[in-house]
Amino acid sequence: MNQTDATRGRFITFEGIDGAGKSTHIGYVTSLLKGAGKRVVSTREPGGTPLGEKLRDLVLHEKMHLETEALIMFASRREHVAQVVEPAIARGDWVLSDRFTDASFAYQGGGRGLDRAKLEALEQWVHPHLQPDLTLLFDVPLDVAKARLSASRTLDKFEMEQADFFARVRGEYLRRAAASNGRIVVIDSTKTIAEVRAALQAALETWL
Ligand SMILES: Nc1ncnc2c1ncn2[C@@H]1O[C@H](COP(=O)(O)OP(=O)(O)O)[C@@H](O)[C@H]1O
Numbered sequence: 590m591n592q593t594d595a596t597r598g599r600f601i602t603f604e605g606i607d608g609a610g611k612s613t614h615i616g617y618v619t620s621l622l623k624g625a626g627k628r629v630v631s632t633r634e635p636g637g638t639p640l641g642e643k644l645r646d647l648v649l650h651e652k653m654h655l656e657t658e659a660l661i662m663f664a665s666r667r668e669h670v671a672q673v674v675e676p677a678i679a680r681g682d683w684v685l686s687d688r689f690t691d692a693s694f695a696y697q698g699g700g701r702g703l704d705r706a707k708l709e710a711l712e713q714w715v716h717p718h719l720q721p722d723l724t725l726l727f728d729v730p731l732d733v734a735k736a737r738l739s740a741s742r743t744l745d746k747f748e749m750e751q752a753d754f755f756a757r758v759r760g761e762y763l764r765r766a767a768a769s770n771g772r773i774v775v776i777d778s779t780k781t782i783a784e785v786r787a788a789l790q791a792a793l794e795t796w797l
């Protein structure tokens with residue numbers, strides 16, 4: 590029998606274009622879940638393991654072929670799924686990941702134009718039986734994200750991309766949300782932080 594009952598943890602991922610506000614809200618979701626008595630593991634991609642963090646540093650700062658970039662994202666993910674995500678879910682913890690495979694479809698697929706079939710093949714290879722139980726997609730127009738980013742930090746390779754790149758990334762995220770049968774919940778992140786928190790609480794209600 591699959592471990593689908595109360596003993597299994599859950600896997601929640603956070604997605605959105607750079608500057609949408611997802612990192613800001615992971616702490617809030619952690620506190621909601623802990624308040625409901627869950628054990629929470631907070632992690633991120635690319636990264637989440639010692640090797641994955643080295644790969645993150647490479648992929649966020651070095652120029653490389655588009656397919657190399659996609660392969661590094663999935664190499665980091667392979668390590669992350671094996672070492673962190675699957676063991677945590679199996680012991681009943683709730684895993685919150687700042688990005689997962691939807692980001693590869695949005696950035697390498699939508700943004701850079703990599704053939705979706707290649708990404709689907711990598712997904713089948715790296716995590717054939719694992720999908721997020723819930724994905725929170727923080728959605729904002731590009732100009733809002735850009736203004737938030739430039740106010741907040743030094744930009745990496747992806748964050749320096751042009752508006753048309755982010756338009757394609759956002760479009761692919763929204764397309765996947767519409768096709769996801771409710772797995773991906775779109776959060777309007779143009780609202781105030783208090784309003785976004787209320788939307789997150791509503792999205793998580795049935796999970797608490
Ligand atoms: N709802 C919001 N209203 C105003 N500013 C926000 C909101 N959400 C996030 N921010 C700010 O925008 C910036 C980028 O947010 P961050 O969470 O780091 O984005 P992401 O992780 O999606 O790239 C931060 O300075 C953050 O404080």
Ligand SMILES: Cc1cn([C@H]2C[C@H](O)[C@@H](COP(=O)(O)OP(=O)(O)O)O2)c(=O)[nH]c1=O
Nearest residue numbers: 607634635662688689692693696697747748
């Ligand atoms: C997981 C993943 C991330 N990315 C990109 C999206 C982001 O621009 C970047 C790093 O993500 P993120 O951790 O959100 O950056 P920050 O800490 O600066 O908020 O990696 C991909 O292109 N493909 C992927 O599969």
